[in-house]
Amino acid sequence: MLEWQKPLEIPSEIKASAPKLHGQETEGPISHILASPAKSIATVKGKVISVSPATTKRVQDNDVPFQELVVKDSSGQGTLAIWEDMVTTINHGELVKITKCRVRLFNGEKKLSTTRQSNCERISHDDELDDISDDEHRDDPPTGNMKNGVILAVSDMDPYLACNKPGCNNTKLLTVLEDEKYLMHCKNCNAKVAASNAGHYVRASIMVEFEDSQKNWLSSSPRLSSCLNLKIKNGMK
Structure with missing residues (x-):
C-alpha cells in the first residue's frame, strides 16, 4: 500500500539562487541578469535613462532598424538593444518591462538585446523604480556581484x-x-x-x-x- 507523502517545500531564497536551465526565462535585478551566462533569456524591468538615435544595422544582407537604450533599476543599469518594430516606441524616463531579452557579450561587456518574441509593457507606477534617478553612470558598475x-x-x-x-x-x-x-x-x-x-x-x-x-x-x-x-x-x- 502506498503511503501519502507531503510535497517537499523549497525555500524561496533557494529557488531564487538556483541556476536556470538553458533557455529558461528569468526575471530579477538588472545586475543579476547581466551576471547570467551569455545567451540567457530574461525579462528586464527598469527605468529608461538614455535613448540613442534610431539607426539600422546590416543583418543577413538586410538593413534592420536598431536602437540602444540604457535601462536602470536599484541594482544598476544595462545597455539594451531593441530591434525592428520596437525602435522609436520607447522614450526617455519611461518605466518598462521587456520580456524575452537575450544576454549577449560585446567586446567583453555583457549587454541585452530584444528578440523576435520580446514584448514591451509600460509601467505607470512602481514604488522602487519611481525613485530611480535619470543619471547615467556608465563607468560605475553595479557592485552587488563584484568579487575581490x-x-x-x-x-x-x-x-x-x-x-x-x-x-x-x-x-x-x-x-x-x-x-x-x-x-x-x-x-x-x-x-x-x-x-x-x-x-x-x-x-x-x-x-x-x-x-x-x-x-x-x-x-x-x-x-x-x-x-x-x-x-x-x-x-x-
Whole structure:
C-alpha cells in the first residue's frame, strides 16, 4: 500500500539562487541578469535613462532598424538593444518591462538585446523604480556581484581608436586617406572622423584570481581599463 507523502517545500531564497536551465526565462535585478551566462533569456524591468538615435544595422544582407537604450533599476543599469518594430516606441524616463531579452557579450561587456518574441509593457507606477534617478553612470558598475581578486597577468593588450556611436559597440576604426587627409573609418556605420574625434578603447586578456581561488580570463572594456589605470594616447598605451 502506498503511503501519502507531503510535497517537499523549497525555500524561496533557494529557488531564487538556483541556476536556470538553458533557455529558461528569468526575471530579477538588472545586475543579476547581466551576471547570467551569455545567451540567457530574461525579462528586464527598469527605468529608461538614455535613448540613442534610431539607426539600422546590416543583418543577413538586410538593413534592420536598431536602437540602444540604457535601462536602470536599484541594482544598476544595462545597455539594451531593441530591434525592428520596437525602435522609436520607447522614450526617455519611461518605466518598462521587456520580456524575452537575450544576454549577449560585446567586446567583453555583457549587454541585452530584444528578440523576435520580446514584448514591451509600460509601467505607470512602481514604488522602487519611481525613485530611480535619470543619471547615467556608465563607468560605475553595479557592485552587488563584484568579487575581490588579484590580477595575475595581462596579455594581448590592444588599445585602439573606436567609433563613438552607441550602435557600433566600440568598433575598431581603420585609417584611410581621403582628399590628402588621413581619417578614421568605421566599417560598421561608414562614418569618417579625425583621430582627435574618435573614442579610445582597450582590449586585453586578464587573468584574475578571486577569493574562492577561481581564475578567469576577462576581456577588458573602458570600465575595466579605468580600474587598471591605463592611459591611452593616439591609440597607443
